[in-house]
Amino acid sequence: MxxxxxxxxxxxxxxxxxxxVISLWVALLLRNLAIPSGEDFTALLSPFIFxxxxxxxxxxxxxxxxxxxxLIKSKLPRRVFAAHLFNLAIATVFxxxxxYFGITPKVILVLYVVVSSVLISLWRFFVYPKLVKQNxxxxxxxxxxxxxxxxxxxxxxxxxxxxxxxxxxxPSFFENLExxxxxNKIKNLVTSHPHAVIAVDxxxxxxxxxxxxxxxxIFNNIQFVEIQNVYEDITDKVPLGLINEVxxxxxxxxxxxxIYDFLKRAMDIAISLPLCIVPILFYPVxxxxxxxxxxxxxxxxxxxxxxxxxxxxxVPKFRSMTVDDAGAWVTKNDQRITKFxxxxxxSRLDEFPQLWAILKGETSLIGPRPELPKLVxxxxxxxxxxxxxxxxxxxxxxxxxxxxxxxxxxxEETKEKLAYDLYYIKHRSVWLDLKIALQTVKTLLSRVGV
Numbered sequence: 001m002x003x004x005x006x007x008x009x010x011x012x013x014x015x016x017x018x019x020x021v022i023s024l025w026v027a028l029l030l031r032n033l034a035i036p037s038g039e040d041f042t043a044l045l046s047p048f049i050f051x052x053x054x055x056x057x058x059x060x061x062x063x064x065x066x067x068x069x070x071l072i073k074s075k076l077p078r079r080v081f082a083a084h085l086f087n088l089a090i091a092t093v094f095x096x097x098x099x100y101f102g103i104t105p106k107v108i109l110v111l112y113v114v115v116s117s118v119l120i121s122l123w124r125f126f127v128y129p130k131l132v133k134q135n136x137x138x139x140x141x142x143x144x145x146x147x148x149x150x151x152x153x154x155x156x157x158x159x160x161x162x163x164x165x166x167x168x169x170x171p172s173f174f175e176n177l178e179x180x181x182x183x184n185k186i187k188n189l190v191t192s193h194p195h196a197v198i199a200v201d202x203x204x205x206x207x208x209x210x211x212x213x214x215x216x217x218i219f220n221n222i223q224f225v226e227i228q229n230v231y232e233d234i235t236d237k238v239p240l241g242l243i244n245e246v247x248x249x250x251x252x253x254x255x256x257x258x259i260y261d262f263l264k265r266a267m268d269i270a271i272s273l274p275l276c277i278v279p280i281l282f283y284p285v286x287x288x289x290x291x292x293x294x295x296x297x298x299x300x301x302x303x304x305x306x307x308x309x310x311x312x313x314x315v316p317k318f319r320s321m322t323v324d325d326a327g328a329w330v331t332k333n334d335q336r337i338t339k340f341x342x343x344x345x346x347s348r349l350d351e352f353p354q355l356w357a358i359l360k361g362e363t364s365l366i367g368p369r370p371e372l373p374k375l376v377x378x379x380x381x382x383x384x385x386x387x388x389x390x391x392x393x394x395x396x397x398x399x400x401x402x403x404x405x406x407x408x409x410x411x412e413e414t415k416e417k418l419a420y421d422l423y424y425i426k427h428r429s430v431w432l433d434l435k436i437a438l439q440t441v442k443t444l445l446s447r448v449g450v
Contacts, residue, residue, distance in 0.1 A: 009065055012128060016059065019123050020052045021045070023116035030111050044108065055087045064124075080124055081431060088113050136164045138193040140186065142214075143201035143227045144170040147239035151231050163230065166193045171206035179213040190222055199227040203244055236403060237419035238426065243385075251426045254391050263430050268365050271437075272355045279318070279352040286318050289340040297322070300353060305370035308393040313362040315370060316353040320344045348444055354396055366433045367395025368421040382411050389421040392428070397440040399424035399432070405443070 028036040028044060059065065062083040091109055141148060148168065155161045167189050174182055190196050200214065201207055207214070218224065228247070231239045283299065290299045300316050307313040320341025337345065344350035357363045363370060368389040371379070379386045400420035408414040424432065 011131070012065060013056070015123055015128060015131075016056065016120065017052065019119045020048075020055065020116060023119050024048055024112055026115045026119075027108055027111035030115070031108055048112075051087075051091050054090050055083075058083050058087055058090070080121065081429070084113075084117050084120065136161060138166045138196040139163045139199045139230065140189050140193070140196050141165055141168045141199045141227060142171065142207060143199070143204060143242065144168070144172060145241045147231060147241040148227070151227075151234060151239075154234055158234075161234065163197075163234070166196060171201070171204045175206045175209070179210065182210060182213055183217065186217060186222070187220065190220075198222060198224045199230045200224055201227045201242055203228075203242060203247060232423055232426075236399070236423060237416075238422040240384075240415060240419050240422075243422075248385065248388060252388050252391060252422070260428075260430060264364065264366075264433060265361070267430075267433065267437075268358050268361075271365055272358045275352070276355050276359070278349070279355065282318070282349055282352070286340075286344070290319060304373055305394065306373055306376045306390055307362060307370055308390060310387070310390050312373065313357060313370065313394075315357055315363070318344050318350040318353060320350045351396060358396065362393075364393045364395045366398060366436050367393050368398050368424065369396075369401060370394035379411075379414055383415055383418060385422075386414075386418060388425065389418060392425060397436060399436055402436055402439040402443065 024045060025036060025041060028041060032040075062079050064079055064083060091113070141152075152165055152168065155163060155165055169185070174185070177185075186198065190198075198214075198217075214224070228239055228242050231237075231242065287299050290297055297319055299319060301319045302314045302316050304312050305315045320338060321336040322338060341350070354363065358365060376386075376390075398421065400417045403420050404413075404417050408417050424436075
């Protein structure tokens, strides 16, 4: 195990260095629009060696070479992004404040940062995981409930899961155990399974009761992680049965993020503005279908939806039903949907007028789908913490949609959707927004046969 981990570390380190060097060569190629000569490349490489060294140190400090990084993979994109942002500052200070090398490669520096950001992401997220076979980390789970059973089945059915569960210790079983008994049981399990990680439900009251006992184990070189984080990484959603108000205070509290908010709004405008040509072009077609089709009626409908902070927003859509659904679930072969409306729904063309609401700033491209007020009132009674999804601006597409394409038709399906929405609220970032946007485009293209 130790040899394998060392090999993985060396592969990752050598790969990062190679990416840094290749990125510099590509940046020089783009700068001169010609294949760099060996002399030019070597002259530029010399000062950049100091940058590479500093950047590697930042990667070490950021934990990008830690063994647990692959276990909690949801933290990786944010760590890589933050480290690279800090590295940009280092490079700028190095070249513009330290005059020793006598160069200020403004264009090269910008090109290099862009190229290296792309290449390091490709290397870290796509090439390395396929190049190096990852050892499945053994987990000893201190938790229980339906979510744990689901997680166990999910891991067992996965062909390449980064973890495998070797034992599930249900808190209700050791509630009355003496501290020494619990310590010995865990130590015996760790002895039987070297390098095992303890995945614990810190919210469970029994676990909290034995917190002092578990605390003493960290001095025996035993590593602990929160089971909620493991669940999220394996399933891409939040375990609704393993969270409470404390969890929401920690993970769902909306802190101002000026950079992210600016980039998200910029992306909304940059993408929505040119796409507005789609509903404009299709308006005459939908108008003809509305006037002379099977069911005459208005071209556009404006539905009230629950937006950010429970504020009601008017969402425009091309009409696809004979009547307003009035908050009722849409069923398979729903008779209210017209034949032309079925085409609009399957192609998602009925959604495009919502781009106008995005430009107004009432909704966003990415976020939890806005729901009808009548259904929201129903869900708030039936599903605990449902209203948390309204802490942020709703979106045309979201994390729940790319995992759960069909609209929910029951309370249980809505709970599933909420689990994905809460995952997005906790992990929202530019990287995650781009991932959702690209997956949405892929889904749309597949529906039209591209």
